[in-house]
Amino acid sequence: MTTTHHLDLPVPGINCAGCAGRVTRALTPLPGIEGVAVNPATRRASMRLRGGSLDDVRRALDDAGYPPDLSETRLALSGLSCAACAGRVRRALTDHPLVAEAEVNLASHQARITHAPGLAPTDLARICDDLGYPARVAGGDAPAADPDRDEARTLRRAAITAALLTLPVFAIEMGGHAVPALHHWLHGLMPMRAIWAVQMVLTLAVLAGPGRRFFRTGLAALRRGAPEMNSLVALGAGAAFVFSAVVTIAPGLVPPASRHVWFEAAAVIVTLILTGRWLEARARGQAGAAIRALVALAPDHATRLRDGRPERVAVADLRPGDDLLLQPGDRVALDGIVTEGQGHLDESMLTGEPLPVAKSPGDRVTGGTVNGMTALSYRVTAVGRDTVLARIVAMVDRAQAARLPVQDLVDRITRVFVPVVIGLAAVTFLAWLAFGPGLAHAVVAAVSVLIIACPCAMGLAVPVSIMVGSGRGAQLGLLFRRGEALQRLARARVVAFDKTGTLTVGRPRVTAVHLAGTTREAALRLAAAAEARSEHPLAAAILAEAEGLPLPEAQDVTARPGRGLTARVEGRSVTIGNLEALADAGIAPDPDLIARARADADQGATAVHLAVDGRHCASLSLADPERPEAAGAVARLRAMGLGVAMLSGDQPATARAVGDRLGIADIQAGLTPADKLDRLRALGPDSVFVGDGINDAPALAAAGTGIAIGTGTDVAIESADAVLISGDPAGVARAVALSRAVMRTIRQNLFWAFAYNIALIPVAMGALVPFGGPQLSPMLGAGAMALSSVFVVGNALRLRTAA
Incomplete structure (x- = not known):
């Protein structure tokens, strides 16, 4: 029977009855949606979901141009140990009709859920609790300072306790094999079954104490028909213990040739895996160090x-x-x-x-x-949460929790991995039972297969690399607003820059003062006095150049739009502006000043002419200078094999002059925002656009990857995939280098995780034994499994020095 859910959504874009009608028409055809009612007064849409989902509703509203206002909840999860765990939680959350999207980050043990406002966060936490992964609502404006510290401390205690209990078991069993004198001494001290009984008690303490977590979570997952990593450990260690206990308590049930105990294997398996998870939690803590450092920047008092x-x-x-x-x-x-x-x-x-x-x-x-x-x-x-620091922390946190497209492939594999491993273990048991030396060997071989498998390393390969890479970006002044930009930037082939405010500082400055019959100080003083009350950007540049000079009061100031202005300063007639302003005043231009002004104009400068008492006496050249780092940024991008282009709305002559100085050959100027969109589409999905202005927002959103200069407008920043906080264009090269390093690390981690399983599972099954090769013991399998996860996290930590 299909459950009915009532959905009531705020839709801020509804402004009139016409909007309400369009929203109604967008929602009514959706399957599983009934009773659509849209109220333009309250700007809300209500409906009943009978088989439909919030995700369907959101997509329909987005396509119609009326995105709904959804809530977002962050949950802190316990018990996540592998990618299968994370995938199971994500699927359970997204299966709820009132959830639009869910991200579960194995590296940070957090879930971020986008859902209907009417769905309580405690209900979302209950979904996770019911799966066997205790959850609590993460509060505050910023993520927890160290989400892995408590887990690492708990795992450390568990690992040490397990090691202390395991040591006597390991010493009794393996020490007896290594030192025959110890073996004879023990047998002289007590009967063999008594020695086994001591081992059984100690091993039971390991499994029921520190190892209880594997059985509690793993067996519950088995009962639900969704086995995961804890299930493999529980089955492997549990099978070894149960078989050994039967041999100890009721040896008559086991053929004489198979009466061997494997208590040390069960105990060592749990101890090694706990130790591996402890080391992994410590490493994850280092991976999150960047965001904790950002949080720590805010003082508590002022x-x-x-x-x-x-x-x-x-x-x-x-x-x-x-x-x-x-x-x-x-x-x-x-x-x-x-x-x-x-x-x-x-x-x-x-x-x-x-x-x-x-x-x-x-x-x-x-x-x-x-x-x-x-x-x-x-x-x-x-x-x-309105401060820049809080917004930076939130951006980094969101990027660290993002899912890269490559993660989908990993999730599809890990979803079937654990059931396949259990099946392989069963095949191994039956094969060795039928063709091997006995029952004991068949049990050990099956346990080895269960233990050697490691979806943990697969699941950690991508999220922990994103976590470290995003944190490193924050240290470099580079924020990834969307995590998938980390993957797309690595494929970049061409970087297109806006000019004004991106490659240039965005403010005109006086670059030259040419004189004819006056001094520099006198020319600047009179020009600045006349421009003192003007709000024109060129006036601000002249005033900045005259800073420190005593400015007299200007009188009779008359602005001439598109020309300049006239004024009286210290009783003298002052005209300042372009050549048209001089012509209107009947002033003959000085040929030498005009020639020098035209030479500067060829380099992208704008000329402002000054005449005093009817005589042309100075020409000021003003230009928007390039950022000091711009030329180096362009050179590094080209050295990295990337094409560099300029897409500017400025005059072609000015754009060409700037491009020539920076070493950019592909210059397209005089572009409207629509023109920029067309150029970016022609460049393809592997293009990067860097801009800062409101008119750059469409291009930033449309580019394969949009990077906003952090000193630019909020609109541009919100449209971008990444933000350079400092405004330094050299950060673009650092972003590409970091992205390449992250993807290279992900490929290395995935290769290790998959190659490890492909190589060692057949060995554990005994595929090499018929050819005289070895067969892995359960203890070696547990050690290798634990180390594989630590290796993946440790490899990702190298990104802390990338770019």
Whole structure:
């Protein structure tokens, strides 16, 4: 019988009855959707789901242009030990009709679920609990500081306890084989069955104590018909123990030739796997070090100025508008704007930029950065999850939990892997029972097959590499807003840059002052005085160039749109603007100044002419200069085998001049946003576009991978797949290099995980025995299985120094 679920969704894009009608028409044809009702007043759509799902509804609304407002819940999970576990939890969550999407990260042991607002987070946690994976709702604005620390501590205690209990069992059994004198001494001390009884008690303590986790989770999964890694361990260790216990307690049930005990194998298996998981949890903790370092940047307290008096308060109690005092060497508590003082801040922990950044009144400061040697005051502009640091942590956390396309292949394999291994173990048991030396050998061979298999390494290969790679990106000032960008960037073939604000600083500056019968100081002083009240970007550049000069008051200022302006300064008539402005005033241009201005224009500069008392006396060349790192960034990209292009909306002459200086041959200028889209489509899916402006947002969204300059607009950043916080275009090369390193590591990890199983499972089955080869014991299999996961995580940790 199909269960009916009521779904009530906020749809913010509904503004009128026409919108409501379009939403209704989009939803009504969907199969399994009944009773669609859309209210334009409340901007909500309600319906009944009878076989339909929220994912179907969301896709239909997205296609119609009315995306719904969904909720997101993050769960902290316990008991995840392999990719099969993670896949099972994800499928159980996505099978719920009110869940649109679920991501389960084996590396961080967290699940992120996008669901209907009416579905309670506790209901989602209950789904995981029922599967045997205890879950709790992860609260707060940022992820836990160290999600693996408690697990590592628990596993360490379990591993040490298991080792202490296993050591006597191992010494009695293996020591007797290695040292015959010990064997004879033990047999003289007590009968063989008594020695076996001691081993049985100690092994039972290992299995019922530290090893209980394998049986609790693994047998429950078997009962549900969905075996996983814990099931293999439980079956292998349990079979070895039960067989040995029967030999000890009721030897008459076992043929004399097969009366051997394998207590040491059962105990050592559990001990080695617990040790491997402990080492793996420690390594995962190192993998998450980058995001914990970001969280630790935020100080707990700050000095607030109240009526001019400083007071120490908790950061959680601060609100926008509060004035804070920043002492030398202090960390900035929250985002704000400098109100008093001048100094330098170290922003390297957020941007990757090594040099301190100058700050003066009006400049922005970012929480987590470090003040230099000068005290500053600043006003808080953002708190909590609205701060740059909190948004960076959230971006990194989301990227670390993302699923790369390559993960789908791994999931399909691991979903059938454990049942196949159990089947192979059964075949092995029957084959050795029929053709081997006896029952005991058949049991040991089957146990070896169960234990040697390792889907853990397969499942960790991708997520732990993403986790470390995303964290490394954050250290370099590179944020991946979407994890799949890590995979796509590795395939990049061409990088297209916007010009203004991306390859250039985005603000015009005076690059040259040409004079005729006046001094530089006099020309700048008069020009800046006339432009003092103008809001034109070129006026701001002239004022910046004249900074420090005494500026007289300008009178009778008259702006001439598209020309310039006229004014009286110190009783003198001043005209400033283009050649048309001079012509309108009847002023003859100076041929030498015009020639030099045209030469600068050929290099992309804009000329601003100054005339005083009817005489053309100066020409100021203004240009948007290239970022100092731009030429090096282009050169490195080309050295990496990537094509480099420029897609600009600026004038062709200006774009060509900038491109020539930076070494870019493929220059396309005068483009509209639609033109940029067409060019990017022509470049193909392996293209990268780097931009910063509002008009770049469509191109950033349409490119194979969009990278936004972090100093650009919020619209551009939200449309991009990755963000360069510092605005340094050299970060594009670092992003590509990091992506290539991540994908190379993933390939290495997957090769190791699959090759390990392909090579060792047949050996454990005894395929080499007929040819005089070895057969792996259960203990060696357990050790190899544990080490494979540690190897995969350790290999991924090398990414901490990538790019």
